[in-house]
Amino acid sequence: MYFGDMSLxxxxxxxxxxxxxxSFEKARAFVAEGNLPQARATLESIALMPAIExxxxxxxxxxxxxxxxxxxxSVAMEVLCVIVEVDMSKGQDFLAIYADQTAxxxxxxxASVIWLRPDTSLDGQINSxxxxxxxxxxxxxxxxxxxxxxxxxxxxxxxNILTAMGLHFGEGPLRALDRDRNAQPLLRAATALMAKxxxxxxx
Numbered sequence: 765m766y767f768g769d770m771s772l773x774x775x776x777x778x779x780x781x782x783x784x785x786x787s788f789e790k791a792r793a794f795v796a797e798g799n800l801p802q803a804r805a806t807l808e809s810i811a812l813m814p815a816i817e818x819x820x821x822x823x824x825x826x827x828x829x830x831x832x833x834x835x836x837x838s839v840a841m842e843v844l845c846v847i848v849e850v851d852m853s854k855g856q857d858f859l860a861i862y863a864d865q866t867a868x869x870x871x872x873x874x875a876s877v878i879w880l881r882p883d884t885s886l887d888g889q890i891n892s893x894x895x896x897x898x899x900x901x902x903x904x905x906x907x908x909x910x911x912x913x914x915x916x917x918x919x920x921x922x923x924n925i926l927t928a929m930g931l932h933f934g935e936g937p938l939r940a941l942d943r944d945r946n947a948q949p950l951l952r953a954a955t956a957l958m959a960k961x962x963x964x965x966x967x
Contacts (some may be wrong), residue, residue, distance in 0.1 A: 765819055765823070766819070766845075766847060766858075766860045766868065767822070767845075767847065767912060767924075767926065767931065768819055768820075768821075768822025768823040768825070768826050768844075768845070768926065769822075769823075769826045769912060769931070770823065770826075771830075772788070772791060772792050772795060772807075772827040772830065772831075773792055773795075775788060775823055775827070776788040776789045776791070776792035783813075784810045784813060784816060784820050784824070787806055787809065787810045788810065788823075788824075788827075790806050791803045791806040791807045791810070791827065791831075794806060795831060800831050800832055803831045804828055804831050804832065804833035807824045807825075807827050807828040807831065807833070808824070808828055808833065808835070808836075810824040811824035811825050811828065811835065811839075811928065812839075817862075817864055817866075818844050818845055818862035818863045818864040818866070819845075819862065821844055821928075822844050822845060822926055822928075825928040825929075825930075826930070829929075829930065834929075835928035835929065839928050840927065840928050840929050841901065841927050841928075841929060842863070842927060842928060843863065843894050843897045843898050843901060843925055843926075843927060844862065844863045844926050844927060844928065845860060845861065845862050845863065845924075845925075845926040846860075846861045846893050846894065846897045846923070846924065846925055846926070846950070846954065847859065847860045847861075847924040847926070848921065848922070848923055848924070848951070848954045849915055849916055849921065849922040849924070850916070850920075850921045850922075850938060851915065851916050851917060851918050851919060851920055851921070852872040853918055853919075854872050854873075855871075855872025855873065855874075856870075856872055856915050856916075857869075857870070857871060857872050857958075858870040859954055859957070859958050859961075861890055861893045861894065861954070861957065863894060864881070865881045865884075865886070865887055865890050866879055866880050866881055867879040867886065867890060867957065867961060869958055869961045869962070871962075877961040877962060877964060879961060879964070886957070886960060886961075889953070889956055889957040889960055890957060892953040892956070892957070893950065893953045893954050893957055895953075896949040896950035896953045897923075897925045897950055899946075899949065899950075900923075900925075900934075900946050900947065900949075900950060901925050901927070901932060903946055904925065904932040904933070904934055905932070906932075907927070907929045907930030907931055907932050908930065908931045908932065908933060909930075912931060916935055919937055919938060920935055920936060920937055920938065921935065921936070921937075921938040921941050921951070922934070922935040923935070923941070923947060923950055923951065934947060
């Protein structure tokens with residue numbers, strides 16, 4: 765669910781009987797009936813809900829594209845999520861940051877931190893990551909059209925930027941990315957946020 769790229773059928777079946785799950789289920793039923801125009805309209809209405817969770821918004825746009833639609837130009841390149849994947853030889857460090865000011869960090873050791881914005885104390889760090897992503901997004905170019913790749917190989921890091929148009933990413937050796945003038949601001953902003961997350965008091 766972090767990348768918002770599940771199949772509509774699988775995602776809708778996770779629902780809880782409330783919105784936006786009810787609308788996802790309606791869209792799934794329209795697709796099953798072959799009524800793609802109505803499915804696209806329903807999915808776009810989900811994606812444009814004012815206070816919807818960013819992960820739901822990503823999933824709605826993904827399912828819309830799978831149903832043959834495209835997001836409106838006004839929101840197409842809005843940065844909805846940044847995911848940083850780093851191979852640590854013994855496992856993977858994984859940090860997901862969303863436009864709704866939530867964040868999820870999974871350490872290669874198995875430890876995890878989930879930030880659901882109980883207050884605004886991390887807004888500055890999260891916004892720094894999102895701002896850095898907006899700067900380099902035009903340099904990455906068109907979204908990736910192939911299936912999402914497996915985790916990066918040993919010593920590599922991957923910087924994923926997710927928009928309504930899909931997945932945009934850059935990948936390379938961690939040290940090289942940290943020296944790259946374009947990638948460095950995003951990587952360091954993400955590292956600073958990760959440090960803050962790991963120092964949060966356990967609740």
